[in-house]
Amino acid sequence: MSLSDILMLMLCGGIAGFLAGLLGIGGGMILVPFMILVFNHQGFSQTVIVHMAIATGMATILFTTTSAIWAHHKHSSIDWKLVASLSPGMVLGGLVGGSELFEALKTSWLSFFFALFIVYTSIQMLLNKKPKGGRDLPGPIGLFSFGTFTGVLASLVGAGGAFITVPFMLWCNVKPHVAMATSSGLGFPIAAAATIGYMYGSWGNPNLPAGSLGFVYLPAVACIVVVSVFTAPWGAKMARKLDVAQLKRVFGIMLFLLAAFMFNESRKAFGF
Template sequence: MLLSDIAMLMLCGSISGFLAGLLGIGGGMILVPFMILVFNHQGFSQEVIVHMAIATGMATILFTTTSAIWAHHKHGSIDWKLVGSLSPGLVVGSLIGGSEIFEALNTSWLSLFFAIFIVYTSIQMLLNKKPKPGRDLPGSLGLFGFGSFAGALSSLVGAGGAFITVPFMLWCNVKPHVAMASSSGLGFPIAAAATAGYMYGSWGHPNLPSGSLGFVYLPAVVCIAAVSIFTAPLGAKMARKLDVAQLKRIFGVMLLMLAAFMFNESRKAFGY
């Protein structure tokens, strides 16, 4: 990998880590468009380039969420009982989504699906929408069912799951600060299971470059994780001082630009 590629990945890793701590997102989806640029520069096969970007971005969440989990745990903000109840479904859904569904989607459809997801997320950021609490948490079967759905969806878009687990917890009358903190705890099993699914489902793929474990490109993971684990706590600290609602709107505009890039990638993949 060229020095310029390493610098790009480390810069993106520092930014994604900071935003993950600041806004409570996993950071993986921010990295995907930039990793596509780097992987294109390295001449990776177009057949797997989007899959690799999403899978590699998810793998980095393992390191970013670890920093966030520790910070929240020290303040006693994580509901570990709730995390334990949701995790089995999250793991099952992430494994299935990461190993079976993810590889079955070709590059064009995966690019389109990811772009639509970014648009949805950007709208939530721009509106700063907060779902109103409506009910208590469901029983074990309900939590497992929701966890399976959330895990599968997260694995398809390379996200840590906060975009769906936080609204669900708020809707179920979980206190907002507990929901945000617990989403960090839920991000780790999603990332771990999805990453394992990515690697298992694509093991031995003929178009993967050296340095890959399935769709996960290890050199990129190392570059990104080396800086994101340090910038994530900085973002969490800054979140207590800044107007996060305004920052979310700025970030939403940036996501719309990233979505435009992904729609263009999808267009090229479809041959238009």
């Protein structure tokens, strides 16, 4: 990679890590558009670029969430019983979505689906709406089913699942700061399962460049993680000091711009 590509990935990694700690998100969706630019610059095959960007972004969540988890755990903010209850379904969903469905989706549809997810996320950020608590947490079967659904969806868009799990936990009367911190803990099993699925489902693909483990491009992972693991604890610390609602609105506007980029990538892939 060129120096400019490395610096771009490191900068994005720093931002993604900070937001992972601050907002409880994995940060993968921020990285994907920029990795597409880097991978295009390196001349990777157009048939795998979007898949590689999403898979590589998800792989970085393994490291980013670990750093954020430790920061939240020190303040006893994570509900580990809830993490243990939801994780089995998330692992199953992440494996299935990451290996079978992800490989089957064409670049055009994957780009379009990812762009739609960014729009949904940006609207949530801009409105900063918190669902009213309506019930208690469901039983084991309900938690497993919800976890499986979350794992499949998160693996298809390369996200840690916070935009699904946090509203769900708030609706089930989990305290807001606990829901945000617990979403970091849930990001790890989703990322681990999906990353394994990405690598297994694409192993031996002739269009992948050197340095790849399936769809995961290791040099990009290294550039991002070397910065994000340091900025994630900073974000977790600032979450208790900053006006997070205002930051969410700024982040939401930025996501709209990223969504426009992904819709354009989808248009080009469809041949419009």
